[in-house]
Amino acid sequence: MTEQSVGIVAPQTAHFNTPLPLKSGGVLPEYDLVYETYGTLNASRSNAVLVCHALSGSHHVAGVHADSGAVGWWDNLVGPGKPLDTGRFFVIGVNNLGGCYGSSGPNSTNPATGKPWGADFPFVTVEDWVDAQARLADLLGIERFAAVVGGSLGGMQALSWTLQYPERVGHALVIASAPKLTAQNIAFNEVARQAILKDPEFHGGHYYEHGVVPTRGLALARMVGHITYLSDDSMDQKFGRSLRHDKPVFSYDVEFEIESYLRYQGDKFAGYFDANTYLLTTKALDYYDPAFDYSGDLVAALSRATADYLVVSFTTDWRFAPSRSREIVYALMHSDRRVSYAEIDCPAGHDSFLLDDAQYHAVLRAYIDNIRI
Amino acid sequence: MTEQSVGIVAPQTAHFNTPLPLKSGGVLPEYDLVYETYGTLNASRSNAVLVCHALSGSHHVAGVHADSGAVGWWDNLVGPGKPLDTGRFFVIGVNNLGGCYGSSGPNSTNPATGKPWGADFPFVTVEDWVDAQARLADLLGIERFAAVVGGSLGGMQALSWTLQYPERVGHALVIASAPKLTAQNIAFNEVARQAILKDPEFHGGHYYEHGVVPTRGLALARMVGHITYLSDDSMDQKFGRSLRHDKPVFSYDVEFEIESYLRYQGDKFAGYFDANTYLLTTKALDYYDPAFDYSGDLVAALSRATADYLVVSFTTDWRFAPSRSREIVYALMHSDRRVSYAEIDCPAGHDSFLLDDAQYHAVLRAYIDNIRI
Numbered sequence: 028m029t030e031q032s033v034g035i036v037a038p039q040t041a042h043f044n045t046p047l048p049l050k051s052g053g054v055l056p057e058y059d060l061v062y063e064t065y066g067t068l069n070a071s072r073s074n075a076v077l078v079c080h081a082l083s084g085s086h087h088v089a090g091v092h093a094d095s096g097a098v099g100w101w102d103n104l105v106g107p108g109k110p111l112d113t114g115r116f117f118v119i120g121v122n123n124l125g126g127c128y129g130s131s132g133p134n135s136t137n138p139a140t141g142k143p144w145g146a147d148f149p150f151v152t153v154e155d156w157v158d159a160q161a162r163l164a165d166l167l168g169i170e171r172f173a174a175v176v177g178g179s180l181g182g183m184q185a186l187s188w189t190l191q192y193p194e195r196v197g198h199a200l201v202i203a204s205a206p207k208l209t210a211q212n213i214a215f216n217e218v219a220r221q222a223i224l225k226d227p228e229f230h231g232g233h234y235y236e237h238g239v240v241p242t243r244g245l246a247l248a249r250m251v252g253h254i255t256y257l258s259d260d261s262m263d264q265k266f267g268r269s270l271r272h273d274k275p276v277f278s279y280d281v282e283f284e285i286e287s288y289l290r291y292q293g294d295k296f297a298g299y300f301d302a303n304t305y306l307l308t309t310k311a312l313d314y315y316d317p318a319f320d321y322s323g324d325l326v327a328a329l330s331r332a333t334a335d336y337l338v339v340s341f342t343t344d345w346r347f348a349p350s351r352s353r354e355i356v357y358a359l360m361h362s363d364r365r366v367s368y369a370e371i372d373c374p375a376g377h378d379s380f381l382l383d384d385a386q387y388h389a390v391l392r393a394y395i396d397n398i399r400i
Numbered sequence: 401m402t403e404q405s406v407g408i409v410a411p412q413t414a415h416f417n418t419p420l421p422l423k424s425g426g427v428l429p430e431y432d433l434v435y436e437t438y439g440t441l442n443a444s445r446s447n448a449v450l451v452c453h454a455l456s457g458s459h460h461v462a463g464v465h466a467d468s469g470a471v472g473w474w475d476n477l478v479g480p481g482k483p484l485d486t487g488r489f490f491v492i493g494v495n496n497l498g499g500c501y502g503s504s505g506p507n508s509t510n511p512a513t514g515k516p517w518g519a520d521f522p523f524v525t526v527e528d529w530v531d532a533q534a535r536l537a538d539l540l541g542i543e544r545f546a547a548v549v550g551g552s553l554g555g556m557q558a559l560s561w562t563l564q565y566p567e568r569v570g571h572a573l574v575i576a577s578a579p580k581l582t583a584q585n586i587a588f589n590e591v592a593r594q595a596i597l598k599d600p601e602f603h604g605g606h607y608y609e610h611g612v613v614p615t616r617g618l619a620l621a622r623m624v625g626h627i628t629y630l631s632d633d634s635m636d637q638k639f640g641r642s643l644r645h646d647k648p649v650f651s652y653d654v655e656f657e658i659e660s661y662l663r664y665q666g667d668k669f670a671g672y673f674d675a676n677t678y679l680l681t682t683k684a685l686d687y688y689d690p691a692f693d694y695s696g697d698l699v700a701a702l703s704r705a706t707a708d709y710l711v712v713s714f715t716t717d718w719r720f721a722p723s724r725s726r727e728i729v730y731a732l733m734h735s736d737r738r739v740s741y742a743e744i745d746c747p748a749g750h751d752s753f754l755l756d757d758a759q760y761h762a763v764l765r766a767y768i769d770n771i772r773i
Contacts (some may be wrong), residue, residue: 051650101631207641210658250591250594254587259583262584266583282686285590361740
């Protein structure tokens with residue numbers, strides 16, 4: 028079957044009045060979740076697949092928004108005839124709590140004050156997101172997901188689903204992910220956070236009321252993040268030492284094309300993403316450690332799981348290197364779980380998980396085609 | 401012989417009235433160079449060794465300053481009985497032009513205005529530094545260095561000495577260095593620069609006159625730099641995911657010890673280093689490319705050299721990985737130069753070159769002991 032787009036899609040909003048207890052000890056009294064669905068839920072409600080997003084992702088996984096023309100961030104994966112075939116599966120994307128795309132988050136209204144939550148929005152964790160996603164599943168009448176899929180931070184959610192709700196997940200696809208951050212991972216997040224927190228326009232997280240945005244800090248955060256998403260080699264192939272003016276001009280304006288690219292990515296991101304959401308999300312990344320309550324024993328932590336797994340890593344990913352995926356694979360094997368593992372030779376670094384790489388998509392297609400619904 | 405300290409040392413200042421033409425096309429009308437020397441120049445003036453410093457280094461290579469108690473940055477290498485033995489060699493350390501430790505730089509007085517140079521200090525390059533160092537050598541009566549030694553950016557200066565003044569260098573020790581920066585290297589420098597340039601207290605580089613210092617930007621620059629100086633593994637061994645409060649406390653204050661370390665390093669650095677010097681020095685790093693005028697042909701670029709070389713890299717250095725050192729080695733071999741190469745298995749990443757690693761120092765000692773004077 029030819030690959031097709033799911034076409035024009037529109038987000039929906041679900042409002043939840045039941046308070047959500049959070050891992051931090053706090054409670055979210057009520058909240059919205061914005062989501063999109065593609066394909067049709069079958070009569071036995073057995074073909075639902077949840078796609079979890081990463082740091083800067085959203086519920087807009089596939090298709091096109093009629094107003095903006097925006098294409099979903101994993102549109103190359105999700106659609107009729109695509110590896111995650113919406114002719115067969117009912118696919119759901121949801122903007123996580125604390126996000127900035129419509130779900131309750133720092134830039135949405137705090138019902139207690141009538142003003143934006145800002146820095147008062149509670150810390151959220153991977154586990155909290157999964158709990159909220161489970162409530163959305165309840166609302167949609169989905170008792171069990173055929174699969175939960177995610178890359179990077181999304182992969183952590185897929186993994187966590189199989190531990191928090193083992194009976195509700197058939198398969199977990201954990202892509203370009205890690206069982207927890209390393210010190211270096213946390214260090215990069217901390218640089219990003221300090222850039223935002225120290226921006227004079229951050230105003231303690233209540234910049235909305237001041238009519239400003241900490242764009243300088245957010246742009247810097249994105250710049251440093253971007254370096255970790257790409258491989259050294261792919262940066263060299265894309266930009267190398269290409270000079271804008273063919274020779275050094277001895278200025279702090281753009282000289283090397285890589286500078287232009289980074290500044291552009293930083294400024295663009297600062298124009299649409301929310302700084303408080305960035306802070307919250309990097310903290311959720313830092314905190315994630317399913318083995319924490321098991322004295323660091325990942326095998327023990329994963330022994331609750333009953334799902335089958337596909338774990339995928341990319342050779343040139345140095346943010347979450349293949350060795351990090353192998354930690355998950357080994358622990359699953361020692362927990363007697365069924366796990367398939369693929370290490371894809373793709374030059375694009377961490378961002379590979381978003382690309383339409385032939386080998387990568389062939390692996391996903393083969394695995395997903397074998398999921399029984 | 402037991403290793404000893406060179407003891408109490410004091411910097412000296414040399415003033416130069418002859419204008420220095422710069423690679424940027426500008427001219428430095430007059431300038432100071434601050435330097436230190438250790439050991440004694442022999443009668444035939446054949447035992448001089450120049451040590452070149454890296455991004456945040458200085459002329460204070462070895463020994464102790466009587467007033468501050470500050471120990472030289474390469475004190476473990478330079479001294480009586482040490483690998484670079486001051487019982488045999490006359491060792492010179494010099495603060496590079498544009499620096500902030502006494503040599504003419506942005507924080508010194510612009511003779512034309514009587515005010516600090518600030519952003520008006522001209523761009524300086526590796527080649528300019530070498531030219532200035534050559535004038536200092538002239539002043540000290542040193543026609544030819546037995547060796548020029550440097551790590552990281554210092555290694556680039558050692559390499560450049562053998563190309564700019566081939567007849568004046570016997571040996572070049574090029575350690576933890578690279579023939580030029582990659583796009584990723586430039587990208588990290590660019591993040592650091594943007595952090596400084598966008599700090600509201602930077603004031604276009606004339607912050608001295610405003611009585612402020614762009615400490616936020618400079619601290620961020622240092623934080624991101626520090627991540628690249630350490631290996632992923634050494635960070636994990638030193639800090640791992642150690643929590644300050646034994647469990648997550650859900651705050652933007654320090655939670656993980658790595659956060660504390662990075663903030664401390666950033667704040668400390670911002671307290672003593674000059675932001676304009678940081679900017680200028682990262683640009684000098686970006687610009688360095690001896691093959692630029694040879695259409696990228698490093699073999700052709702190095703064919704001018706007549707020195708012998710020791711090239712040293714460290715297995716866990718991902719800022720200037722061993723593959724970068726091997727580029728230099730291969731080019732030297734194809735230029736028919738005599739080159740020794742050692743790849744040291746040291747866990748400390750790029751910073752390894754500053755450490756007293758046994759294997760590393762044994763290699764340096766063996767090589768230096770064989771230098772004829």
